[in-house]
Amino acid sequence: MQEQNFNELAGRIEGLARVVRCLVATLEDEQLIDGSRYGESLRRDGQPHQGDGVMLVRARKVLRDIADQLETARNLRQ
Template structure:
C-alpha cells in the first residue's frame, strides 16, 4: 500500500468514526439508546478479544478508541 492509498483509507476510517459518533450522539440525546451502556459494551468486547495477531490487536485498539471518542464527545455535549 502506498502513501496515497493509506491516506485514502485513513480518511475513510475517520469519516466512519465521525458518522458513527454523530449517530450515537443523536440517538443518545433523543433517549433512544443508553450511551454509557454502549461504551461499556464496546470496552467489554475489546477486553474479551485476544491480541495474538496484529489484526486483532488493531481491532481491540480501535474499539477502545471508539469508546474513548464517544465518551469524550458525551462529556463535551453535557458541559
C-alpha cells in the same frame, strides 16, 4: 501499500468512525440508546485476547478509543 492508497484508506476509516460517533450522539440525545452502556459494550469487545492477530489487536484498540471519544463527547454535551 503506497502512501496515497494508505491515506485514502485511513481517510475512509476516519470518516466512518465520525459517522458512528455522530449517530451515537444523536441517538443518545434522543434518549433512544444508553450511551454509557454502549460504551461499556465497546470496551468489553475491545479487550485484547490471547492469540489475536495484528489486525484484531488494532481493531480492539480502535473500539476502546471510540468508547473513550464517545464518553468525552457525552461529558461535554452535559
